[in-house]
Each structure stands twice: as C-alpha cells, then as structure tokens.
Amino acid sequence: MMPRRDDERGRGRDRTMRWWLRAVCVLTVAALAYVGSPPCLLAEGIENLKNGVVKITAHVDGKTKTGTGFIVRLEKETAYIITASHVVEGDPQPKVVFRPDDTKVFPAHLKGLEGDDRRGLAALVVKGNLPDGLETLPLNQDFHVTGGEEGIVIGFPLVPAVPWAVTSSVMTGQHGKYLVFSGAAVEGNSGGPIMVTGKVVGVVTEVSGQYGYAVPIPIVRLALWGWGVPLGAVAIGGEAAKPHAGKDPASAGAPVASIDYSDFDQVKKAAERGDSRAMFQLGEMYSDGKLVQENFVEAAKWYRRGADAGYPDAHTSMGMISLIKAVGLANSDESAVRFGSDESKKSEFISMVIHTERLQIRNQMALKESVKWLRMGAEQSHDANAQFVLGLLTGAGVGVEKDPVQGAKWIRLAATKEPAAQAFMGIYYLTGRGVEKDFVEAARRLREAAGKEVPIAYTPLGIMYAEGLGVVKDYTEAGKWLRKGVQHGDPEAKGYLGMLYLLGWGGPQDLTQAYRLAKEAAEQGDQTGQFVLGVMFFSGNGVPQNAEESLKWMQASARQGKSSDSNARRRGREVHAAGLGEPESQSTAGDG
Known part of the structure; x- marks a missing residue:
C-alpha cells in the first residue's frame, strides 16, 4: 500500500507541474498576444506554423476585406488554402500573401464556396512560383472538446498588431456543429486556424463579442473533399511529403479513379x-x-x-x-x-x-x-x-x-x-410559407416542376390558372393540370375539378362528373370537395336532395376552417348558385 501512495503522490506532483507550466504558458500568451510569439509556444514550432498561415484580402463593392487562411495542401507551384466564406465572398479573385515572402501578392481563385452562410467555408487555389518554406498545417480530426482546452489562434486581427499575430484561446464547448472558444480573436482572424497542442482543430468563421466559432476539422475535411481538394501525401518538387496524422477522405476512404464501379x-x-x-x-x-x-x-x-x-x-x-x-x-x-x-x-x-x-x-x-x-x-x-x-x-x-x-x-x-424541391418552393411562394408570397415566382417554379412531371405541382398550378394568380386566368389550362392531379389521386385536384364541372368553367356544366369527383374528394377529406358535395345535396341539383347529407358535408367543410381569401368567398357564392341550378358561365366567373 505504501508504494501506491508514493506513486500517487508522484503522479500528483506531475499533474501539478504540468498544470503550472500550462498556466505560465497561458499567462505569457495573454501578455504578449499582439507583440510576438510566447516562449512556451516556440517549443511547439510556432514559427513553422506561421509559415502555413496566409493573409487574404478581397475587394467587394469598393471596400477591402482582410482575413486569414491556412494551407491544407501543397503541390509543385500550387497551394490549396481553406478560409471562411465571408472573407472572400463577392470577389472571384482574392489576393493572398505568404509569410516566407510577404512582399509578393498572389492572385487566387475560388475552388469552393459555401455562399450566403456567415459561418461557411471557402477553398482557394494559388498557382505560381511560390515562396520556399511554406508549410501545411497538421489537422486533428479526432479532437473532442470538453471545455477548458488551451489553444492559439494565428491571423490578422483588425487592430494595431504585427502580422501573423498569435493570440491565446480557451475552448468553451460546442454549439451545434461549431466549436466555441473564448480569447482575444477579432474579426480579421476569420478563416484562420484555431490550434490545440500544435494541431488545427477548427477554422475560425465568426467572432462575436468575447466568443468565437470554428468549424471542426472533420467537417472541413469533407468540404474540401467535396470540392476536389484531396488531403494526405503530397509531392513538392518530386519529393513525397509525409501525410499528417489522422484519417483523410483521400488517404482513408477516397474513391480510387481506376476502379470500375460497375464491376x-x-x-x-x-x-x-x-x-x-x-x-x-x-x-x-x-x-x-x-x-x-x-x-x-x-x-x-x-x-x-x-x-x-x-x-x-x-x-x-x-x-x-x-x-x-x-x-x-x-x-x-x-x-x-x-x-x-x-x-x-x-x-x-x-x-x-x-x-x-x-x-x-x-x-x-x-x-x-x-x-x-x-x-x-x-x-x-x-x-x-x-x-x-x-x-x-x-x-x-x-x-x-x-x-x-x-x-x-x-x-x-x-x-x-431536384424538381420535387422546385415544386415545393412554388407552393411556398404561393402560400407564403418561409418566404414572402410571390405568385409570379410560384407559377414559374410550379410550371417548371410540372413540365418535369412532378405530380405535386399539378394541382396548385391548375388552381393558379383557375384563379389567375401570377398567370393569365385560363380555365382550359387549369383543367388540364387538375386532371393530371386527379390521375395521381390528389383529393384537392378532385375537389377543385369537381367545382369547375359544377360551375361550368372551362366547358359545359357536367353534374355527373361534379358529383363523382366531389364525393371522392370529400371522402378523402378535401374541404372544397366537402363543400361542393354539401351544396349539391342541399339543392338536389344533380343528386337526390338530402338535407342530412348536406348538413354532414357542410359541417365537415366548416370544421377545416373558413378562408378569409376573397377568391374563396367568391367561389363559395358561385358554387352555391350553381348548386341551386344557376351555373355561372366561364366569362361571368372570370370577371369576379
């Protein structure tokens, strides 16, 4: 038992010493945040790490944006760089400066961009006679934040500072897919690396107040792979470089071009x-x-x-x-x-x-x-x-x-x-779900989807033609698309087409078809079909008069809610009139 206590005391002293050394390191970084590299980080090769970080400038709408990026792959006369999308979005050819020779500015072109995403990523490619001494930064795919891990950020904060400034950070946790850290990082650090124990664990994409957000490396790797930027062993000047530790889509799982994937x-x-x-x-x-x-x-x-x-x-x-x-x-x-x-x-x-x-x-x-x-x-x-x-x-x-x-x-x-998604966007623009109502845009998207034979587009497009929403009112066109909807079993198409037959819109009144379609629609829960069926039973127009059935279907329709839409109220009056044996003509209905 005594030896165990001695070992435990020894381990305790060791843990205390490591904690003390880390504390000194963090305090030193905090004190020297913008004036150079703290001595405790020099041991981790901070100077070499800086050679993998680049300065990026982009010009958008007459304004200059400055951000950071870092090298993820080097080939002969080619460097692949990862950064934050908002650093370069809007400039098809941002400029890059490498640390080994910061007197030269290199044009870059976009390899990939997650646009319209404040926390998105972008990949750049720089080709040319690159400076000697460039480095690819080691990536840590297996990092799991628990909170309290100490790290550094390298980049270009928009404050008076030396270039390639090193600032301290502390990992605080994870919010959704993003790593969250606190420290001295500010806007110009966007796109730069956040590193823990000498390896990159994420790409800084946003700094808000005292906290920053970074995309973790597993997501970064997959984004790069999707853009055709392989990671792993690279060749520079004919000499193979060793791949960094960790699993890469390219080195552990990437598709092999020589395989016949049908065999x-x-x-x-x-x-x-x-x-x-x-x-x-x-x-x-x-x-x-x-x-x-x-x-x-x-x-x-x-x-x-x-x-x-x-x-x-x-x-x-x-x-x-x-x-x-x-x-x-x-x-x-x-x-x-x-x-x-x-x-x-x-x-x-x-x-x-x-x-x-x-x-x-x-x-x-x-x-x-x-x-x-x-x-x-x-x-x-x-x-x-x-x-x-x-x-x-x-x-x-x-x-x-x-x-x-x-x-x-x-x-x-x-x-x-995806044409089905196009149809849904048409419905969203028609109804104002998640977007502002836009009937013209709705009709455009629904026409495109219907032209590609997406069934869910048929009925709303037919209704738009019947109502004249975003298109010129055309009952013939309305009937064409509604009949397609009926062929695919859509209850709403049956109910609406039944109403057109009852009203005599787009052709002669057909009470037999009106009853058949309205009944099918009503039994499938469609509100229009229930209302039309209720009116027909009430009036006895086309079916034997039946007050009980009329009340049943009218109440079923009413339970689904009363639309405040003026077109819906007008249709209700017209259906009621037609049910009493006074069908509206197509021209009269079109004037309503």
Missing part, C-alpha cells in the same frame, strides 16, 4: 481496402440484387461504412434509413433497407415525408441520427435530396427546432437540382 468483384475489393465510394456502391449492389444476390444485412453494413468514411451519397442514404426507423416502418438498418427497396412501399414513405407535419415519430434516437446524417449530406456534401428532406423536417420542426424560413432555404438550395 462487383472490383468494388468489393476496393471497399475492403477502404474506398468510400466502393463501400456505398457495394451497399447499392447488395440492395438491388442485380449483380449479386440480394443481401440487406450486407447492404446496410456497407451503407453505414460508406457514410462513416465520408462518402456524400452514403450520408443521405443513412439519413433516409434512419428516418424509416424513426417513423416506425423498420426497427433496424437491415429492415429499413429492405423497406426502402420495396417498390410497393416507397409511395407510403414518400407520402409521409412530403406531409412532414403529420409524421408520428416512434424512435427519437433514430430521428436524431437521421438529422445528423441529413445535415452532413446537406451541409458538407451539398446533396439535393438531403437538403430537401432536411428542409421539410426543419420547416415542420421534426427532429429540429421549427424554422420555416430555414426550411425554405434548404429547399431552395435543393430546387436547383
């Missing part, structure tokens, strides 16, 4: 070697069963491995697999892949996702994981499907704080690639 044997071997694209492709192959016997256990395993290795499509796949589990349609990755591969069940799931506000969550942990993967797919991989689904979840407040504006932003990004 099962090659894909399997590549996946087992760590090729992330092959991992995802192997999951696809096991899932569809075309090149190899269907195996949902193997498919689920390789989808997850591909996502863990950072392959963009795998992030989205795991997000959807987890969402299937969250809504109770499966209880494991395997059964979720099985469900997703069943064509007969896909429409059920898609309907649930589209009507996100009605989702009933059965598994909160799976929902949390789904949001995590979808966010990675949306933010890091810029995958349109991930952005679309994340936008729907965000707008409805499912798994995240409800934010229709942010939800609309995600869906707007997805709309550039």
Whole structure:
C-alpha cells in the first residue's frame, strides 16, 4: 500500500507541474498576444506554423476585406488554402500573401464556396512560383472538446498588431456543429486556424463579442473533399511529403479513379481496402440484387461504412434509413433497407415525408441520427435530396427546432437540382410559407416542376390558372393540370375539378362528373370537395336532395376552417348558385 501512495503522490506532483507550466504558458500568451510569439509556444514550432498561415484580402463593392487562411495542401507551384466564406465572398479573385515572402501578392481563385452562410467555408487555389518554406498545417480530426482546452489562434486581427499575430484561446464547448472558444480573436482572424497542442482543430468563421466559432476539422475535411481538394501525401518538387496524422477522405476512404464501379468483384475489393465510394456502391449492389444476390444485412453494413468514411451519397442514404426507423416502418438498418427497396412501399414513405407535419415519430434516437446524417449530406456534401428532406423536417420542426424560413432555404438550395424541391418552393411562394408570397415566382417554379412531371405541382398550378394568380386566368389550362392531379389521386385536384364541372368553367356544366369527383374528394377529406358535395345535396341539383347529407358535408367543410381569401368567398357564392341550378358561365366567373 505504501508504494501506491508514493506513486500517487508522484503522479500528483506531475499533474501539478504540468498544470503550472500550462498556466505560465497561458499567462505569457495573454501578455504578449499582439507583440510576438510566447516562449512556451516556440517549443511547439510556432514559427513553422506561421509559415502555413496566409493573409487574404478581397475587394467587394469598393471596400477591402482582410482575413486569414491556412494551407491544407501543397503541390509543385500550387497551394490549396481553406478560409471562411465571408472573407472572400463577392470577389472571384482574392489576393493572398505568404509569410516566407510577404512582399509578393498572389492572385487566387475560388475552388469552393459555401455562399450566403456567415459561418461557411471557402477553398482557394494559388498557382505560381511560390515562396520556399511554406508549410501545411497538421489537422486533428479526432479532437473532442470538453471545455477548458488551451489553444492559439494565428491571423490578422483588425487592430494595431504585427502580422501573423498569435493570440491565446480557451475552448468553451460546442454549439451545434461549431466549436466555441473564448480569447482575444477579432474579426480579421476569420478563416484562420484555431490550434490545440500544435494541431488545427477548427477554422475560425465568426467572432462575436468575447466568443468565437470554428468549424471542426472533420467537417472541413469533407468540404474540401467535396470540392476536389484531396488531403494526405503530397509531392513538392518530386519529393513525397509525409501525410499528417489522422484519417483523410483521400488517404482513408477516397474513391480510387481506376476502379470500375460497375464491376462487383472490383468494388468489393476496393471497399475492403477502404474506398468510400466502393463501400456505398457495394451497399447499392447488395440492395438491388442485380449483380449479386440480394443481401440487406450486407447492404446496410456497407451503407453505414460508406457514410462513416465520408462518402456524400452514403450520408443521405443513412439519413433516409434512419428516418424509416424513426417513423416506425423498420426497427433496424437491415429492415429499413429492405423497406426502402420495396417498390410497393416507397409511395407510403414518400407520402409521409412530403406531409412532414403529420409524421408520428416512434424512435427519437433514430430521428436524431437521421438529422445528423441529413445535415452532413446537406451541409458538407451539398446533396439535393438531403437538403430537401432536411428542409421539410426543419420547416415542420421534426427532429429540429421549427424554422420555416430555414426550411425554405434548404429547399431552395435543393430546387436547383431536384424538381420535387422546385415544386415545393412554388407552393411556398404561393402560400407564403418561409418566404414572402410571390405568385409570379410560384407559377414559374410550379410550371417548371410540372413540365418535369412532378405530380405535386399539378394541382396548385391548375388552381393558379383557375384563379389567375401570377398567370393569365385560363380555365382550359387549369383543367388540364387538375386532371393530371386527379390521375395521381390528389383529393384537392378532385375537389377543385369537381367545382369547375359544377360551375361550368372551362366547358359545359357536367353534374355527373361534379358529383363523382366531389364525393371522392370529400371522402378523402378535401374541404372544397366537402363543400361542393354539401351544396349539391342541399339543392338536389344533380343528386337526390338530402338535407342530412348536406348538413354532414357542410359541417365537415366548416370544421377545416373558413378562408378569409376573397377568391374563396367568391367561389363559395358561385358554387352555391350553381348548386341551386344557376351555373355561372366561364366569362361571368372570370370577371369576379
């Protein structure tokens, strides 16, 4: 027992000594924040670290912005630099100065940019006769903040200071995906590295008051990979440099160009070697069963491995697999892949996702994981499907704080690639959900989506033509799109088209069709169909008069709420008149 106490005292003294040395280091940094490098940091090679940090200037709207960046890859006469997006956004050719020769200014061009994001990232490429002595900074992908870790920030604070100033920082925690730190960093430090024990743990993207925010390295790596900036071993002047410690998408999981990704044997071997694209492709192959016997256990395993290795499509796949589990349609990755591969069940799931506000969550942990993967797919991989689904979840407040504006932003990004998202943005502009109402923009987006045969665009586009919202009123065009909606079983299309037949808009009055469509719509819960059916039963026009049925459907319609829209009130009067045997002509209705 005595030796143990001696050992414990020895360890206690050791811990106390290390704490004291760290305290001296921090105090020295604080005292010398803007006038040079503290002695305790020189031991960590601070001068070499500075050679990996660059000064960036951008000119936007006649103003000059100054920020920081750092080198993540060097090739012969080429440097790849990471920075904050707001440092360079608006200037297609920002300027870069390297520390080994700060008398030269190099033009840079954008390799990647997360635009319209205050805390986003950007990648620059500089080509030319670069100064000798440049360094790539070591990155720490495995850093997990607990609070209290001491670090440094290198950069160009917008205060009187020497260039490449070193300031102290203390990690305080994590807010969402961002690392949070406190210290002397100010605006000009944006884009620079925050380092703990000599390695970069994040990119500073915002400084607010006494706190700063940094994007952690795992997210930085994936962003760079998505922009085609590989990390790992590099060649300078024909000599191979050693890759920094930590796992890289390029060195541990990046796709290998020589692989035939349609060949099962090659894909399997590549996946087992760590090729992330092959991992995802192997999951696809096991899932569809075309090149190899269907195996949902193997498919689920390789989808997850591909996502863990950072392959963009795998992030989205795991997000959807987890969402299937969250809504109770499966209880494991395997059964979720099985469900997703069943064509007969896909429409059920898609309907649930589209009507996100009605989702009933059965598994909160799976929902949390789904949001995590979808966010990675949306933010890091810029995958349109991930952005679309994340936008729907965000707008409805499912798994995240409800934010229709942010939800609309995600869906707007997805709309550039995904026609279904374009249709949703059309509906959002029509209804003012998350955006300001704009009927012209709504019609434009809905027409584009409908032209690409997106069913959810048919009915709102038909209604816009019937109402003359953002387009010239055209009942023929309205009928065309509403009939398409009816063909896809949309209750709203049935109810509205039934109303057109009852009113005689766009053609002769057809009470048989009006009754059939209104009845189907009403039984499926559509308010317009319920109202039309109630009026027809009340009047006995086209159907046997039935006061009880009329009251039932009128009350069902009323329970869904009374619209204050003037067009809705006008339609109500016209439907009532037509139900009493006084159909409005198309021209008369068009004047209303």
